[in-house]
Amino acid sequence: MINFNGELLQKNTHFLNQENRALRYGDSLFESIRVVNGKIYFLESHYLRLMSSMRILRMEIPMHFTMEFLEEQIIATLKGNDLGQKPARARVTVFRNNGGLYAPISNDISFIIDVKELENPFYGFEDQPYEVDLFKDFYVNPDMLSTLKTNNKVLNVVGSIYAEENGLNNCLLLNNQKSVVEALNGNIFLVKGNEVKTPPLSDGCLKGIVRKKIIGILGNLDDYNLVETSISPFELQKADELFITNAIVGIQPITKYRKKQFGTKVSKDLLGKLNTAARLS
Incomplete structure (x- = not known):
């Protein structure tokens, strides 16, 4: 399941089109976040970086897009994929809505959250060549x-x-x-x-x-x-x-x-x- 603007969709759902500004211009930001058993690691730091980056790119931050909202959406996406009590990687992607050429017609945004299971609940590394x-x-x-x-x-x-x-x-x-x-x-x-x-x-x-x-x-x-x-x-x-x-x-x-x-x-x-x-x- 993929979270698109708060709605859980099947992964094969066609919910984006050729007008998407992330596809056209890379007009997008993302956060890769580690979550273990429903606990989001360094949530505040991720949220503040995302908000700061959105301001720098002059994206409009919705009033409801609080840290608590982001946490709720990540957790809902994990549960929708049976990963609520497992280690997982969550990717939060924020992009400016369709319209315009280089200059957008609106600074309003949409978001996508997708998740993937991780093997280890802890940070760790094996003694292997790198x-x-x-x-x-x-x-x-x-x-x-x-x-x-x-x-x-x-x-x-x-x-x-x-x-x-x-x-x-x-x-x-x-x-x-x-x-x-x-x-x-x-x-x-x-x-x-x-x-x-x-x-x-x-x-x-x-x-x-x-x-x-x-x-x-x-x-x-x-x-x-x-x-x-x-x-x-x-x-x-x-x-x-x-x-x-x-x-x-x-x-x-x-x-x-x-x-x-x-x-x-x-x-x-x-x-x-x-x-x-x-x-x-």
Whole structure:
């Protein structure tokens, strides 16, 4: 079942057409949200990011579109798919309604919620190889739009195809200043000694929910020194650890970049703290 504007529809229902602005212009935003046994992880952070992004894109936010409303709609969609008491991924997509060319005739919005079962109720990772390399065919433009979770993800699509063609698990993206910005599906952190680096939003990285949580966790730990700063590709091979964060996986350690092998000690330490933060959110 798919939730379209509060109505549960069969997945094969034809409820969109060729006028859809998300299809025509990528005029859309989305949130990928982890839900476990009916508990929505980091709901407030997801909601506030979505509202902020809608304002930046000048979408009209309906008065009834409160955090409580969003929670109710996600839970209803999970129950409609028999996932109310299981771990699941919910994707909330918001798009401007049909009409107009580049300039819309209205800023009113519609939403879709679809859900998919996850295997593990906890953030976790297996000790398996995870290899990445740089994707240098196209670059991230470092501005406010690049920090939003929009449907304009062609760079990520092409980069994912490149990764598959080259036997990689993921790729790291660069901005037009040749700084490392993020992975194809999440934010990037670099560990060297007790210093943990992550690119600032001004470099063009996504304003990730788990990125924000990890920054908060690190800020409360005496063992680590967090620095938001640009990361050069040359720093990657000198790092002790690299890891990727996103709202579904949590923390994904990188074990290999080119000829360099990485450890996972800090990743494992932070993973337990992230699970605690998620349960308390």
